[in-house]
Amino acid sequence: xxxxxxxxxxxxxxxxEATYGQAAQALGxxxxxxxxxxxxxxxxxxLMGVTAGAALEAxxxxxxxxPDFLRKREVEFHGLSELIVTDSxxxxxxxxxxxxxxxxxMPGGLGTYDETxxxxxxxxxxxxxxxxxxxxxxxxxxxxxxMIEQTIARGFARESVRDLFEVVADVPAVLARLEELxxx
Ligand SMILES: Nc1ncnc2c1ncn2[C@@H]1O[C@H](COP(=O)(O)O)[C@@H](O)[C@H]1O
Numbered sequence: 001x002x003x004x005x006x007x008x009x010x011x012x013x014x015x016x017e018a019t020y021g022q023a024a025q026a027l028g029x030x031x032x033x034x035x036x037x038x039x040x041x042x043x044x045x046x047l048m049g050v051t052a053g054a055a056l057e058a059x060x061x062x063x064x065x066x067p068d069f070l071r072k073r074e075v076e077f078h079g080l081s082e083l084i085v086t087d088s089x090x091x092x093x094x095x096x097x098x099x100x101x102x103x104x105x106m107p108g109g110l111g112t113y114d115e116t117x118x119x120x121x122x123x124x125x126x127x128x129x130x131x132x133x134x135x136x137x138x139x140x141x142x143x144x145x146x147m148i149e150q151t152i153a154r155g156f157a158r159e160s161v162r163d164l165f166e167v168v169a170d171v172p173a174v175l176a177r178l179e180e181l182x183x184x
């Protein structure tokens with residue numbers, strides 16, 4: 001089985017419900033148990049830190065990618081398999097993109113939306129065909145889906161943009177999908 005890397009976008013905050021943290025923990029552990037690599041933003045904060053800690057503990061190779069100016073603010077995660085320090089957010093995003101076989105989007109804030117829209121728009125422009133999977137923990141992805149639907153309804157996006165991403169209900173579903181994508 002070849003190496004398979006999953007770039008996870010998620011919040012630098014823990015979220016208002018314990019369920020978000022539990023899901024992040026389950027995702028990290030599930031990646032590790034399956035021998036999948038985790039690529040993430042490199043911070044030991046919020047859901048990002050929980051996912052990375054759980055993945056490391058379960059044996060994943062975990063790569064963090066963090067811009068120099070954020071190393072303090074996002075509390076750089078010490079003890080990762082690999083930490084890549086970039087000169088800018090743009091370089092970080094390019095590396096997060098380049099290392100991924102697939103993207104998983106967990107609940108998060110504006111940074112998570114930004115990262116998600118960037119890879120969606122790159123896919124829309126034919127720059128890549130990597131899978132993008134949103135995990136709908138506590139209905140988190142529903143407003144996102146509603147915005148896409150409204151955008152289509154108002155004539156600002158083609159119906160085919162629905163095919164740019166997938167939404168799954170929970171962490172077991174995303175792990176099963178990742179196994180499928182890896183070809184298990
Ligand atoms: N504008 C941004 N572009 C890319 N990444 C960003 C941006 N703003 C924040 N981020 C990063 O995204 C994650 C998650 O942030 P949340 O706002 O908590 O979702 C974090 O690493 C930010 O540095």
